[in-house]
Amino acid sequence: MKIALIGATGFVGKAVLEELLSRGHSVRALQRDVAQLAARAGLETRAVDVLGTADLANELAGVDAVVSAFNAGWSNPHLHDDFLRGSDAIANAARQAGVRLIVVGGAGSLFIAPGQQLVDSPAFPAEWKQGALAAREALTRLRADTTTLDWTFVSPAMQMAPGARTGQFRLGGEEPVRDAEGENRISLEDLAVAIVNELEAPQHRRTRFTLGY
Numbered sequence: 509m510k511i512a513l514i515g516a517t518g519f520v521g522k523a524v525l526e527e528l529l530s531r532g533h534s535v536r537a538l539q540r541d542v543a544q545l546a547a548r549a550g551l552e553t554r555a556v557d558v559l560g561t562a563d564l565a566n567e568l569a570g571v572d573a574v575v576s577a578f579n580a581g582w583s584n585p586h587l588h589d590d591f592l593r594g595s596d597a598i599a600n601a602a603r604q605a606g607v608r609l610i611v612v613g614g615a616g617s618l619f620i621a622p623g624q625q626l627v628d629s630p631a632f633p634a635e636w637k638q639g640a641l642a643a644r645e646a647l648t649r650l651r652a653d654t655t656t657l658d659w660t661f662v663s664p665a666m667q668m669a670p671g672a673r674t675g676q677f678r679l680g681g682e683e684p685v686r687d688a689e690g691e692n693r694i695s696l697e698d699l700a701v702a703i704v705n706e707l708e709a710p711q712h713r714r715t716r717f718t719l720g721y
Contacts, residue, residue, distance in 0.1 A: 509707065512536045512568050512607075514558060514598060515577030517544045520612050520664070520699065524575055525551075527700035531708075538567055558594045564601035573608035573707055574598070582639065591642035592649075599650065599657065608658040608710075610703060615666045615692075616640030617647055618718060619683050626666065626684075647716060660706055663718040664699050671695030677702065677719050679711075685720030692720045 511528055515521035516537035528535050529550050537545055538556040545553050556567050558578055568574055576598045580590035595611070602609035616627030617640070626632060627640040647661050666684055677698050678685050684692035694702075702719050706712060 509572040510534045510536065510570065511707065512538055512571040512574040513577070514538050514556075514574065515579060515612075517541075518577050518579055520696065521577035523670075523696045523700035524577060524612075524703055527697070527704045531704060533704075533707075536567075536571055558597055559590060561597075564597055565604035568601055568605035568607050571605075571607055573610065574602050574605075575610045575612070575703060575707070577612045579639070580642075582635065588638040588642045591639060592645055595642070595646040596649070599653070599659070602659070603655055603657045608660075608707075610660045610662060610706060611646065611650070612703065613647055613661050613663050613716075614640045614643040615663050615668075615684070615718070617644040617716075618663055618666070650714075657714075659714055660710070660712045661716040662699075662703055662706070663716060665692045665694035665718065665720045667691060667693035668696060668699060671697060673697035673701060675701050677721055680718045680720065681716065683718075685718060687721045694720055 511533055513525060513535050516525045516539055534550045536552045538554050540557050542553040542555050554567055578594050580587050580594055584590055618626050620626050650659050650661060672695055686692050
């Protein structure tokens with residue numbers, strides 16, 4: 509497939525880029541600073557600012573799907589609003605282009621107890637809260653979409669770090685997938701595996717999924 513990837517140099521985006529290329533897919537990276545990406549087989553780069561491109565849908569012409577690992581920047585004082593503006597722009601572009609959209613959201617909207625989402629817990633880190641609230645709202649907006657937009661929202665595990673690519677994990681829906689010790693964790697590499705698996709063999713159309721060991 510030909511996949512547009514937004515955020516290819518970010519924490520998650522880099523792992524998704526490697527997984528896509530390793531499986532033989534071609535990638536069109538939509539990036540503000542294309543100089544951050546070295547030329548390599550299967551990779552096309554386009555200088556695109558999600559928050560400033562007037563016709564983002566044109567950048568998706570000819571692709572089979574778009575993976576959004578968009579992040580407005582953790583130190584951005586307008587993180588919440590910019591995240592939502594960017595998320596809406598990407599969804600609108602995918603809708604206009606008629607391509608599938610996979611959004612890499614956060615774990616903040618997972619339910620850790622009946623009626624309680626992680627982002628609303630007192631222990632949730634303050635420095636991540638505005639981004640997590642925006643990601644939750646982005647999911648709410650996707651769920652309210654009444655068009656034919658073919659979307660999937662991926663919530664990573666609460667604990668995520670670079671590690672082994674095992675390809676062995678379990679999928680879930682609204683609650684964290686916990687291991688025998690009660691931990692909800694995943695390697696960055698296995699998150700990328702799950703995302704590309706979903707692209708190749710869709711199981712979660714117009715819904716959210718999560719994962720863990």
